[in-house]
Amino acid sequence: MSETGGAKKPKKVQGIVHVDRERCKGCGFCVEFCPTRALDLDSTYNAKGYHPPVLARPDDCNGCDLCGLYCPDFSIHGVMIKTNVA
Amino acid sequence: MSQVDTNPVKEYLRMDRMPSIWCPGCGIGTSVNCFARALTQAKVDLKKTTVVSGIGCSGRVSGYLELDSFHTTHGRAIPFATGLKLANPELNVVVYSGEGDLAAIGGNHLIHAARRNIDLLVICVNNFTYGMTGGQVSPTSPGGATYSTAPYGQFETPFNLPHLADSCGAVYVARWTTFHVRQLTKSIREAFGKKGFRFIEVISPCPTLYQRRNKLGDGLDAMKFYKEASVLKNGADTRELDIGFQSPIIVGSFVNRDRPSFIEAMNKRFTSVFGESYKPYPEGPSKAVQGC
Amino acid sequence: MAADPSGVLTGQHYLDGNHAACEGALAAGCRFASGYPITPSTEVVERIAARLPRMGGMFIQMEDEIAASITLQGAVWAGKKALTVTSGPGFSLMMEHIGLAAMTECPCVYIDVQRGGPSTGLPTLPGQADMMQARWGSHGDYEIIALCPESPQECFSLTVEAFNLAEQWRVPVMLMMDECVGHMTERVVIPPADQIHVVDRRWTKKPPGEFKAFEPGPDMVPDMAKAGDGHHLFVTGLTHDERGYPVMNQKAQEKLVRRIVDKIRLNADKISRVEEDQIDGAEVVVISYGITSRVAMRAVQMARAKGIKVGTMRLIVAWPFPENRVRELASKVKAFVVPELNYGQMSLEVERVAAGKAPTVLVPHGGGEVHDPEVILEAIVQAARGAR
Numbered sequence: 001m002s003e004t005g006g007a008k009k010p011k012k013v014q015g016i017v018h019v020d021r022e023r024c025k026g027c028g029f030c031v032e033f034c035p036t037r038a039l040d041l042d043s044t045y046n047a048k049g050y051h052p053p054v055l056a057r058p059d060d061c062n063g064c065d066l067c068g069l070y071c072p073d074f075s076i077h078g079v080m081i082k083t084n085v086a
Numbered sequence: 087m088s089q090v091d092t093n094p095v096k097e098y099l100r101m102d103r104m105p106s107i108w109c110p111g112c113g114i115g116t117s118v119n120c121f122a123r124a125l126t127q128a129k130v131d132l133k134k135t136t137v138v139s140g141i142g143c144s145g146r147v148s149g150y151l152e153l154d155s156f157h158t159t160h161g162r163a164i165p166f167a168t169g170l171k172l173a174n175p176e177l178n179v180v181v182y183s184g185e186g187d188l189a190a191i192g193g194n195h196l197i198h199a200a201r202r203n204i205d206l207l208v209i210c211v212n213n214f215t216y217g218m219t220g221g222q223v224s225p226t227s228p229g230g231a232t233y234s235t236a237p238y239g240q241f242e243t244p245f246n247l248p249h250l251a252d253s254c255g256a257v258y259v260a261r262w263t264t265f266h267v268r269q270l271t272k273s274i275r276e277a278f279g280k281k282g283f284r285f286i287e288v289i290s291p292c293p294t295l296y297q298r299r300n301k302l303g304d305g306l307d308a309m310k311f312y313k314e315a316s317v318l319k320n321g322a323d324t325r326e327l328d329i330g331f332q333s334p335i336i337v338g339s340f341v342n343r344d345r346p347s348f349i350e351a352m353n354k355r356f357t358s359v360f361g362e363s364y365k366p367y368p369e370g371p372s373k374a375v376q377g378c
Numbered sequence: 379m380a381a382d383p384s385g386v387l388t389g390q391h392y393l394d395g396n397h398a399a400c401e402g403a404l405a406a407g408c409r410f411a412s413g414y415p416i417t418p419s420t421e422v423v424e425r426i427a428a429r430l431p432r433m434g435g436m437f438i439q440m441e442d443e444i445a446a447s448i449t450l451q452g453a454v455w456a457g458k459k460a461l462t463v464t465s466g467p468g469f470s471l472m473m474e475h476i477g478l479a480a481m482t483e484c485p486c487v488y489i490d491v492q493r494g495g496p497s498t499g500l501p502t503l504p505g506q507a508d509m510m511q512a513r514w515g516s517h518g519d520y521e522i523i524a525l526c527p528e529s530p531q532e533c534f535s536l537t538v539e540a541f542n543l544a545e546q547w548r549v550p551v552m553l554m555m556d557e558c559v560g561h562m563t564e565r566v567v568i569p570p571a572d573q574i575h576v577v578d579r580r581w582t583k584k585p586p587g588e589f590k591a592f593e594p595g596p597d598m599v600p601d602m603a604k605a606g607d608g609h610h611l612f613v614t615g616l617t618h619d620e621r622g623y624p625v626m627n628q629k630a631q632e633k634l635v636r637r638i639v640d641k642i643r644l645n646a647d648k649i650s651r652v653e654e655d656q657i658d659g660a661e662v663v664v665i666s667y668g669i670t671s672r673v674a675m676r677a678v679q680m681a682r683a684k685g686i687k688v689g690t691m692r693l694i695v696a697w698p699f700p701e702n703r704v705r706e707l708a709s710k711v712k713a714f715v716v717p718e719l720n721y722g723q724m725s726l727e728v729e730r731v732a733a734g735k736a737p738t739v740l741v742p743h744g745g746g747e748v749h750d751p752e753v754i755l756e757a758i759v760q761a762a763r764g765a766r
Binding site (some may be wrong): 010018020023025026028029033053065069070072073074077079 | 092093094096099101104105107109110111112113114116118120121124241264265267268271289304305306309310356
């Protein structure tokens with residue numbers, strides 16, 4: 001692809017995370033190491049008394065699944081849902 | 087709505103056994119995640135893959151994996167795995183256990199399996215303590231750290247596990263922390279592509295015992311520490327991989343060599359002795375996966 | 379089914395008990411052995427190390443007996459028949475894994491060529507003082523089967539039997555030899571392969587998903603599968619349910635441990651094997667096993683020459699103990715005489731089962747040599763006199 005046509009628009013990858021709230025133990029690994037800082041710990045509790053993660057900034061999630069790779073309790077994972085060249 | 091069913095690691099785990107026994111912020115689950123993803127990426131034959139553990143928190147890994155799982159006695163995962171592998175070389179045998187299990191009570195088996203080059207992948211989760219029994223001093227405990235059985239601080243010289251495995255002849259030796267999820271996954275994948283005794287040390291937080299007793303915060307604090315304190319040195323001399331109390335942690339893939347596995351050496355010897363009349367013992371696949 | 383001919387050295391041989399035990403193992407289909415050298419058992423693995431490579435088998439000398447005693451279990455779960463061989467000190471080191479084999483119902487064979495103990499004791503000389511250890515040496519409640527050969531011929535045949543019983547009942551089986559039997563050289567006849575009865579593993583016919591690895595059959599014993607068959611086995615030394623999953627409570631403990639104990643206890647009469655001679659009308663019955671039964675036979679002959687009515691019972695299967703038979707005899711005979719190369723082990727069992735109906739006279743011996751038959755004779759004479 002030639003770049004002579006001007007600045008290339010960044011490729012926008014949209015993702016989403018799936019959270020099994022009840023399996024979460026609230027360690028915060030996913031929130032800390034999310035490369036786009038899309039996650040927060042929820043203010044609500046699960047049944048075991050932990051704060052599971054929530055996708056606080058959905059637009060920022062690119063579905064890279066690093067959260068899934070870090071999660072020691074297999075309770076979150078990310079997936080890409082669509083790719084559009086805006 | 088539960089989204090459990092879409093989790094890519096689901097097919098590798100016994101989901102009916104979740105949640106795990108591991109504490110919040112423990113890194114063992116993270117290492118299992120990397121292991122499961124390495125299985126996917128490497129397209130390992132799951133039917134032929136079997137995981138053997140000893141005793142302890144990390145010893146519970148085998149039982150959470152939806153593979154043939156053997157949860158054996160304390161320290162003896164390696165000799166059990168040796169029996170599995172030598173009796174059926176088609177099996178891809180992984181030993182997954184902790185440093186207390188593998189390097190203290192099981193230390194003799196570790197060094198001899200490496201010396202013999204038994205075709206096993208050993209994943210050693212090193213959290214510097216005996217977690218399940220309540221935070222006792224372990225063979226990798228760094229000097230100065232305190233433990234329930236070293237209340238005035240550890241003063242023995244700890245094992246440098248990659249150096250130990252290297253000295254004994256392991257064909258693949260690496261160390262990562264649970265912060266290095268992508269590197270660890272790649273390393274496991276790489277190890278699946280080799281034959282012989284392969285050893286991967288995974289430095290992992292123990293928030294409940296090691297971290298708390300030594301005022302090192304929780305699991306997340308440990309992960310942040312690994313991020314800051316880790317120094318990547320692929321191919322580093324394994325003699326230089328000592329870990330002190332909160333010292334820098336050298337990570338990387340250190341050893342990647344080839345030498346005949348136990349069965350290969352045995353077949354070579356017996357063929358030279360018996361000649362044509364010797365029917366070679368099956369050697370199994372040249373590596374656990376294709377295309378690595 | 380018949381034995382695999384590749385392992386059967388059919389013919390007449392002049393073998394010591396250790397070599398004969400090796401041939402028994404190979405005839406039974408054993409193709410994996412892990413060992414560690416220890417006097418006076420080493421000749422078994424020496425012969426295995428020479429024989430197995432030529433028949434597609436695998437022998438490995440491990441770094442210690444602890445390793446040897448679990449490596450064979452790995453091989454069993456990979457589908458092989460396997461054994462290890464040791465003597466007193468090594469047998470002590472193997473105890474934890476005998477418990478593991480009992481708990482995981484791993485069919486395997488442990489040979490203990492008994493020497494004088496405790497500790498390093500008398501490495502080159504006989505003893506029979508590991509009999510209680512064979513039964514009770516690992517922690518927790520469990521049952522095993524133990525056999526006691528009295529000759530090289532029986533070292534062959536009972537090793538075959540040990541493998542068969544291990545497969546049938548899914549327990550670790552101990553072959554309790556002694557230094558004398560191990561090093562005694564005699565004629566050993568190995569029959570043709572098709573005349574050797576071999577019990578195959580109880581392979582499940584159920585497909586993955588339906589098979590539960592620890593679901594007992596009508597005889598209380600579960601069928602088995604091996605690693606690599608797609609069953610996703612879960613095998614643990616923890617208390618477990620029928621799937622093999624750990625369950626940490628009293629109910630699961632009761633269900634599992636009761637079954638692994640009862641599968642042997644309730645079938646003891648089927649497993650039990652004794653050799654009896656002139657029991658009918660006997661005043662005194664001499665109960666013995668292993669090398670001591672051969673020495674006792676001399677004493678019995680001398681006693682009979684004196685006109686004493688002596689019967690003999692030789693324990694071929696020592697564990698499970700032939701409780702019902704000894705209990706039955708206790709109300710018929712005047713006394714039991716139990717010579718053994720220890721200061722009282724199987725005699726305790728005789729005494730317990732006789733429950734005061736007939737006295738039990740122990741003829742103790744610390745090991746290092748066999749009894750003087752005169753000493754056993756004296757005990758028989760005294761017992762008969764007391765009985766009159």
